[in-house]
Amino acid sequence: MQTIQLSVHSNHIDFLLSMLQNLKEGIVENIIVDKQPINNSTNTIRLSSKDSELFLKALDRPPKICPKLRDAFEQYEHGQIKL
Amino acid sequence: MQTVQLDKKKHNRKDFDCEVEALNKYLYSMANQHSLKDNTRTYVLENSENPSDIVGYYTLTMTTIKLSKLPLKLQKKHFNNHSSALIARLAVDKKYKHRKIGSWLLIDALKRILNASDIVAFPMVIVDAKDGVAEFYKKFGFSQFLNEKNKLYLPIATIRANFSEDK
Numbered sequence: 268m269q270t271i272q273l274s275v276h277s278n279h280i281d282f283l284l285s286m287l288q289n290l291k292e293g294i295v296e297n298i299i300v301d302k303q304p305i306n307n308s309t310n311t312i313r314l315s316s317k318d319s320e321l322f323l324k325a326l327d328r329p330p331k332i333c334p335k336l337r338d339a340f341e342q343y344e345h346g347q348i349k350l
Numbered sequence: 351m352q353t354v355q356l357d358k359k360k361h362n363r364k365d366f367d368c369e370v371e372a373l374n375k376y377l378y379s380m381a382n383q384h385s386l387k388d389n390t391r392t393y394v395l396e397n398s399e400n401p402s403d404i405v406g407y408y409t410l411t412m413t414t415i416k417l418s419k420l421p422l423k424l425q426k427k428h429f430n431n432h433s434s435a436l437i438a439r440l441a442v443d444k445k446y447k448h449r450k451i452g453s454w455l456l457i458d459a460l461k462r463i464l465n466a467s468d469i470v471a472f473p474m475v476i477v478d479a480k481d482g483v484a485e486f487y488k489k490f491g492f493s494q495f496l497n498e499k500n501k502l503y504l505p506i507a508t509i510r511a512n513f514s515e516d517k
Contacts, residue, residue, distance in 0.1 A: 310413065311413070311414040311415075311416050312413055312414070312415050312416065312476065312498065312501060313416045313418075314415060314416065314417055314418060314495065314497070314498065315418060315496070315497045316418040316419075317496050317497065318418075318495040318496055318497050318498060319417035319418040319420065321493065321495065321496065322415060322417065322432070322474070322495075322503065323417070323420075323424065323428055325474070325493065325503060325505050326428070326473055326474070326505060328505075329507075330505065330507040330508040330510065330511035330512075331491070331508060331511070332511060332512055333490060333491030333508065333512055335489050335490055335491070336490045336491045336508075336509075336512045337512045339450075339453045339454075339456070339457050339490065340457055340512060340513050342450070342453075342454075343454055343457040343458070343461075346351075348351070348449070348450045348451070348453075348454045349351075349449075350351065350397060350398070350405060350446065350449065350451075
């Protein structure tokens with residue numbers, strides 16, 4: 268018996284139906300469905316009006332120095348982190 | 351230490367365990383396929399003494415940010431859609447926790463993204479902070495959206511300013 272794992276996305280409906288048919292016919296034993304899509308790489312992130320405003324403000328602001336980011340960069344560059 | 355692209359023939363994906371099942375599964379079963387389709391790139395940090403051993407990994411891709419309908423004066427100034435780099439996943443094997451490997455991988459990812467933005471230009475990095483790790487990214491200057499709690503953002507200009515050698 269074979270176990271097949273897939274994520275649920277609208278593009279997968281036909282595939283999901285065929286898998287259910289396989290399940291019914293005993294070709295596969297289990298179908299595991301993740302709670303979140305595995306591949307969200309092509310998703311568009313749709314922002315609310317408040318989040319859109321935050322996004323644009325961040326683009327307009329002058330860049331700021333973040334000490335923790337700067338420190339991590341320097342540790343990286345100087346090879347201070349070891350396995 | 352340096353990261354290389356995931357090589358399924360070389361890297362032992364099966365034994366990687368970051369204690370988050372979704373991230374383990376992604377590395378084992380999806381990362382290579384997504385890379386072959388040019389959907390994502392997964393970079394792994396190898397243990398130099400045993401290169402098949404994966405210390406940690408991150409996955410990069412692009413995403414589109416679609417803004418809500420903007421007031422007219424903002425529409426003139428900004429696009430409604432923005433391309434952004436997305437750090438879709440970042441994980442460290444439990445054997446290597448508490449050694450600042452996560453922050454090292456984040457800097458490595460941001461350096462790659464900064465280099466890419468110099469070539470193709472995009473203004474923002476988004477991180478998908480699964481499983482409540484938003485606080486980790488906030489420490490490094492990422493800001494959290496109000497409605498998209500698991501998504502955080504950092505302008506490319508901020509990365510460039512912080513990574514400049516002449517500070």
